[in-house]
Amino acid sequence: MAENKSKNIVWHESRVDRASRNEIFKQSGATLWFTGLSGSGKSTLAFTLEHLLIQKGYNSYVLDGDNIRHGLNNNLGFSDSDREENIRRVGEVSKLFADSGMIVLSSFISPFEKDRHQVRDIHQQDELPFIEVFIDTPIAICEERDPKNLYVKARRGEIKNFTGIDSPYEIPENPELVILPSASPEKSAESIFTYLIDQNILQAID
Amino acid sequence: MAENKSKNIVWHESRVDRASRNEIFKQSGATLWFTGLSGSGKSTLAFTLEHLLIQKGYNSYVLDGDNIRHGLNNNLGFSDSDREENIRRVGEVSKLFADSGMIVLSSFISPFEKDRHQVRDIHQQDELPFIEVFIDTPIAICEERDPKNLYVKARRGEIKNFTGIDSPYEIPENPELVILPSASPEKSAESIFTYLIDQNILQAID
Numbered sequence: 001m002a003e004n005k006s007k008n009i010v011w012h013e014s015r016v017d018r019a020s021r022n023e024i025f026k027q028s029g030a031t032l033w034f035t036g037l038s039g040s041g042k043s044t045l046a047f048t049l050e051h052l053l054i055q056k057g058y059n060s061y062v063l064d065g066d067n068i069r070h071g072l073n074n075n076l077g078f079s080d081s082d083r084e085e086n087i088r089r090v091g092e093v094s095k096l097f098a099d100s101g102m103i104v105l106s107s108f109i110s111p112f113e114k115d116r117h118q119v120r121d122i123h124q125q126d127e128l129p130f131i132e133v134f135i136d137t138p139i140a141i142c143e144e145r146d147p148k149n150l151y152v153k154a155r156r157g158e159i160k161n162f163t164g165i166d167s168p169y170e171i172p173e174n175p176e177l178v179i180l181p182s183a184s185p186e187k188s189a190e191s192i193f194t195y196l197i198d199q200n201i202l203q204a205i206d
Numbered sequence: 207m208a209e210n211k212s213k214n215i216v217w218h219e220s221r222v223d224r225a226s227r228n229e230i231f232k233q234s235g236a237t238l239w240f241t242g243l244s245g246s247g248k249s250t251l252a253f254t255l256e257h258l259l260i261q262k263g264y265n266s267y268v269l270d271g272d273n274i275r276h277g278l279n280n281n282l283g284f285s286d287s288d289r290e291e292n293i294r295r296v297g298e299v300s301k302l303f304a305d306s307g308m309i310v311l312s313s314f315i316s317p318f319e320k321d322r323h324q325v326r327d328i329h330q331q332d333e334l335p336f337i338e339v340f341i342d343t344p345i346a347i348c349e350e351r352d353p354k355n356l357y358v359k360a361r362r363g364e365i366k367n368f369t370g371i372d373s374p375y376e377i378p379e380n381p382e383l384v385i386l387p388s389a390s391p392e393k394s395a396e397s398i399f400t401y402l403i404d405q406n407i408l409q410a411i412d
Contacts, residue, residue, distance in 0.1 A: 015253060015256070015268065016253075016256055016257055016260050020260075021260070024260060025265065047221060047222075050221070050222055051222055054222050054226075054227070054230060059231065059265065059307070061302075061305075061306035061307075062221065063302070067302060067305065071298040071301060071302070071328070072295060072298040072299060072302070075291075085281075089278060089295075092277040092278040093278060093299055093302065095277060096267075096269070096273060096277070096278070096299065096303075097302075097303075097306070099267075099273065100267035100303070100308060101265070101267075102306065102308075122277070
């Protein structure tokens with residue numbers, strides 16, 4: 001990364017400003033918010049995109065249930081207010097990552113428009129890009145895949161308030177990107193990569 | 207950053223592993239935890255170090271009250287349990303940043319050994335470096351500086367439970383680094399940089 005070392009950085013006691021950071025690292029920090037049903041392929045796509053970005057020389061990180069529910073949000077359950085607080089915290093952490101210059105890939109079912117809208121708001125208030133990616137996989141396909149056996153349990157009543165079964169999933173109203181199940185994760189990741197270049201969130205690397 | 211593009215990355219649907227990430231970005235994610243009294247110079251040092259690291263081609267980000275209390279922790283006050291939860295969440299977020307490969311500089315008074323120890327624990331459980339940096343500025347100097355006029359207010363009783371006045375600061379038992387007030391922020395940042403190279407947290411950049 002030494003090639004990116006800028007001579008314009010003044011070494012003093014205030015925050016490195018965002019423009020300098022973007023110039024040095026050839027990317028503008030941004031949050032890509034992957035929303036969709038359980039089993040829709042959110043995390044698969046997020047991890048595929050993370051690989052693609054890093055392979056191409058950009059920096060990216062996936063936030064998902066695995067690294068959030070066991071840590072930051074281990075004191076939250078699944079009541080309505082806890083689910084709301086879960087998404088609120090994840091939204092704030094995504095914003096911190098975006099502010100740090102990272103392309104953060106946040107993969108959460110996040111079924112409620114109100115919660116997603118709030119996350120978008122806090123990004124826009126701080127002029128950080130927020131890109132909502134709706135993984136539009138029909139529930140029939142998700143239920144057929146059922147990678148964690150959750151739909152089976154929800155149908156048996158062993159899991160309550162399961163999104164798509166006995167709790168609603170509100171379709172995103174104006175997502176920046178919609179991913180259809182006919183596209184492979186690799187093709188979808190390539191499309192999103194092209195979108196990020198077009199939006200100037202990623203600068204071309206020679 | 208294209209020069210760091212690795213041919214070893216297999217593009218599939220699992221997390222980019224930490225070793226690959228470290229190799230590509232020439233640094234191992236780590237948390238530097240700056241603890242000390244209000245006015246001790248924690249944040250000044252953190253920002254100076256952030257500048258130095260970025261100037262040298264490494265990636266770093268400061269977490270502090272400014273970007274945490276107004277966002278992630280805006281639903282917490284200053285009761286004992288809220289202060290504990292404040293540090294717990296900041297610790298978990300630091301860990302996420304360290305896991306993402308960032309050198310995160312967390313600057314919080316964090317007066318209680320128990321809370322700091324918990325943050326160290328969650329890092330060590332996940333084999334992430336945690337470096338406690340004790341800013342050992344005596345209270346007389348902090349109070350003379352009083353950059354935010356907080357000591358004046360605390361002495362007047364307008365702020366309750368103020369660390370060092372009517373709430374204790376527990377001296378770190380085994381900090382990795384101790385910073386004395388006689389060292390300038392620039393000199394201290396240089397020392398910490400050398401330490402990070404020696405610890406192989408930063409790899410030499412040609």
